[in-house]
Amino acid sequence: MAKEPELATIAVYSLKGGVGKTTFAINLAWASAAISRRRTLLWDLDPQAAASWLISTDRQSRDAAQAIFSKDVEVRKLIQPSTVPGLDLIAADTSLRSLDHLFREMDKKKRLAKLIESLGQDYDRIILDCPPGLTETSEQVLRATNMVVIPVIPSPLSQRAMGEVARYLVQRGGSHAPIMPVYSMVDRRRALHRKALEDQPGWPAIPMASMVEQMTVKRKPLGAFAASSPPAQSFAGLWTTIERQVQKHQKNGG
Numbered sequence: 001m002a003k004e005p006e007l008a009t010i011a012v013y014s015l016k017g018g019v020g021k022t023t024f025a026i027n028l029a030w031a032s033a034a035i036s037r038r039r040t041l042l043w044d045l046d047p048q049a050a051a052s053w054l055i056s057t058d059r060q061s062r063d064a065a066q067a068i069f070s071k072d073v074e075v076r077k078l079i080q081p082s083t084v085p086g087l088d089l090i091a092a093d094t095s096l097r098s099l100d101h102l103f104r105e106m107d108k109k110k111r112l113a114k115l116i117e118s119l120g121q122d123y124d125r126i127i128l129d130c131p132p133g134l135t136e137t138s139e140q141v142l143r144a145t146n147m148v149v150i151p152v153i154p155s156p157l158s159q160r161a162m163g164e165v166a167r168y169l170v171q172r173g174g175s176h177a178p179i180m181p182v183y184s185m186v187d188r189r190r191a192l193h194r195k196a197l198e199d200q201p202g203w204p205a206i207p208m209a210s211m212v213e214q215m216t217v218k219r220k221p222l223g224a225f226a227a228s229s230p231p232a233q234s235f236a237g238l239w240t241t242i243e244r245q246v247q248k249h250q251k252n253g254g
Contacts, residue, residue, distance in 0.1 A: 007120040008246045011128040011145040011177075013138065015161040019151040020184040022050040023212060025129035027232070028149070030221035031239035033086035038124040042082065044092035045099075045141070046131045052091035054219050055082040066095040068115065069102055075115050076122075084221060088123075096131070103136035113144035134168055142169070145177045146246050149238075151184035152203075154196030178249060182206060182238060204241060206234045 012025040029042040044051040044065075058080050067073040068090070075090070082089040103111065116126055130141050142148065152162045162181055169176050183205040187193050197205060209231045211222065218225050222232035 006250050007116070007123060007126065008146040008250065009116050009126045009128065009144055010242060010246070011130050011141045011148045012151070013128075013130040013141060013148050013165075014132050014151055015134060015165050016158065017132045019153050019158060020206070020212075021132070021151055022046070022054070022129055023215065024149060024151050024182070024184070024206075024235075025051050025127055026054055026215070026221050027223065027235040028239050028242065029087055029125075029127040030084055030223045031236055032125045032127065032243075033084060034223055035236060035239060036125070036243055037086070039122065040086065040125045040127065041079065041088045041090065041119065041123045042127045042129065043090040044129045045096060045137060046092055046129050047094055047096035047099075048131075049092035049094075051129045052089065052093075054215065055084055055087070055221075056089055056091050057081055057083055058091065063093050063095045065091065065093045066099050066102060069099065069111055070106070075118065083219065084224065092129075099131075100136040103140060109139070110143055112140040116144050134165070142176050146249060147242060148177050148179045149242065150179060150181045151206075152181050153185050154183050154190075154193040159196065178245065180204075180242065180245070204234070204238050206238070207231055 010028065012021050014021050025042060029040055032038045032040040042051060064073050064078060068075050068078060078090050079088050119126065128141060131137055150162060150165060152158050181203050183197065183203050185208045186205045187208045207230050209229065211226050211229045212231050215222060222229060222235060226232050
């Protein structure tokens with residue numbers, strides 16, 4: 001009998017918005033559920049709730065997403081099936097706008113980690129769509145995850161933001177989850193993008209494509225309607241790399 005996979009949590013995080021974070025979260029969650037056949041939960045922590053809008057089966061806003069953290073609502077009560085087979089969702093809503101304030105007030109540094117741990121019997125993989133910025137929420141995320149995937153647009157500004165995150169982690173001290181920078185919205189016709197790829201040849205890259213924009217029209221992950229497209233194939237390959245690294249890290253006791 002095959003051994004059940006250990007729970008692993010993958011955060012999709014960026015210092016700045018507009019880098020494709022939600023696109024990453026949705027497509028990686030789809031790959032986890034559809035390709036790896038993992039019991040997968042996508043937890044939307046971004047008050048903009050873009051991931052929730054894309055795949056939620058419940059169109060009513062509950063304004064309860066923050067209540068999970070203050071223990072006013074049991075976490076399982078907010079889990080819903082998504083429109084993606086095999087993928088569950090904890091939706092975001094506007095109540096998360098004051099989540100940083102709540103975390104500061106509670107002064108419980110591992111609240112998110114403990115909630116994730118409590119779901120270990122139900123899921124193999126939890127994907128976190130994180131709000132941008134270096135905040136109390138990002139502190140919680142860094143303590144709770146097995147890997148942090150950071151989408152980076154091949155531009156000096158976006159790469160500078162990636163450097164800020166790396167500096168922040170060094171200053172923070174202590175151990176933290178492995179970080180995987182991934183180039184996002186890559187257009188190889190542009191000299192700036194080609195140069196960035198040459199400078200960091202080891203970073204995975206997701207190509208710019210009009211097909212990605214179709215996600216918001218169809219309200220589906222790429223793999224559900226354009227599985228053979230270059231961006232869908234790139235996300236599938238990225239997920240395979242993430243799975244391999246997470247399993248290796250777990251095996252080594254990380």
